[in-house]
Amino acid sequence: MRDPSALGWFNPAMTARILVLPGDGIGPEVMGSALDVLNTVAAVEDLQLDITEDVLHGAAWKEYGTFCRPETIARARQSNAILVGAVGGPEWDHITIDGGPAEQDGLMNLRTELDVFAGLRPAKAWDSLISRTPYRARCVRGANVMVMREMCGGSFFTTHRGIEELPDGGQRGFDLNEYTSGEIERFARASFEVARHRKGKVISVDKSNVLLAGVLWREVVGRIGSEEFPDIELHHYFADNAVYQLSRNPTAFDVIMGDNLFGDLISDQAGVIAGSLGMLPSACLPGIPKPGKALGPGIYEPVHGSAPDINGQGIANPIGMILSVGMMLEYNLGNKRAARKIDAAVTLSLKSGALTPDLGGSATNKDVTNSVIRHYRSL
DSSP states (O other): OOOOGGGGGOOOTTTEEEEEEEEEETHHHHHHHHHHHHHHHHHTTEEEEEEEEEEOOOHHHHHHHSOOOOOOOOHHTTTEEEEEEOOOOOOTOOOOOOOSSGGGHHHHHHHHHOOOOOEEEEEEOOGGGGGGSSSSSHHHOOEEEEEEEEEEGGGOOOSSOOOOOTSSSEEEEEEEOOOOOHHHHHHHHHHHHHHOOOEEEEEEEETTTOOOHHHHHHHHHHHHHHHHHSSSSEEEEEHHHHHHHHHOGGGGSSSSOOOHHHHHHHHHHHHHHSSGGGGGGGEEEOOOOOOOOOOEEEEEEESSSSGGTTTTTSSSOHHHHHHHHHHHHHHHHHOHHHHHHHHHHHHHHHHHTTOOOGGGGOOOHHHHHHHHHHHHOOO
């Protein structure tokens, strides 16, 4: 039998194996901040860490001529959790290699290999940042949304895709958005399980009025909800209406679940609540942990991209990456106390005025990191 700690039954007395993939652009910068905070947490909370580093996507292409090495996947499978900075950039967008969509993107490949289908993307209104959002304070204060994004299916991963030539000299592009009932069922269960630990309300997003994949989505989600989670309040919204309602009244939402495409769009929209995409963490999990149930390694990363336009300037907002460390501590390492302390330290840091330029401030990446560490030590 494999070491239980590699499957998510993590004993705090054991050494946590963390695979670090800094990635591209500002990825290494925000990852440096995350590791500084993580090492502080380990020292304060007496946690044992075994941290190894590897390369992914552009960094992997530069060194090995591939976006994701088999050795990297093997390391990930033997880890308790994986931290990813950010990947991609125009330097590699033109490169195509044999295989399906996952082979064209190192992070998508890793998600597929680990089967981390449940994407958790929380977004909340921070009191000290409300004035930096487009909302009136009364409309957004207290907003706390969890966007659940299906991460391993749909049009992002379909092999039924291409650009073909037409007889009239034109072209036709296509990407099939397909889901099986089994894929929807497991994602629905994960979303309802998350809602059970929040306010118990789920909004499921689809386009069942025009797309047959959406018809199946709504049918399956409704069945899982009524048969297995009768305690959860479920509502179905068309995707366009969901975006409108989230923009209009974010405090009315708790858990929003959508497929790969809709979940991607809505989670970015939710970033407005927080004041910047740089504030958003995420987790990609192979399920939701339960007492006595093994959980494989999850991938933890900020929602933002590699931001090549500010790379090397030392001003990248590290908060999304730091909060992703908090999610790792909670979901894969089972340390909710440390996760809550990271959240509290970020709150205090923001209140103190340590804000990067994306939030209207002048603090550097290092300034914000040091502020979070200082406040964590004070708690």
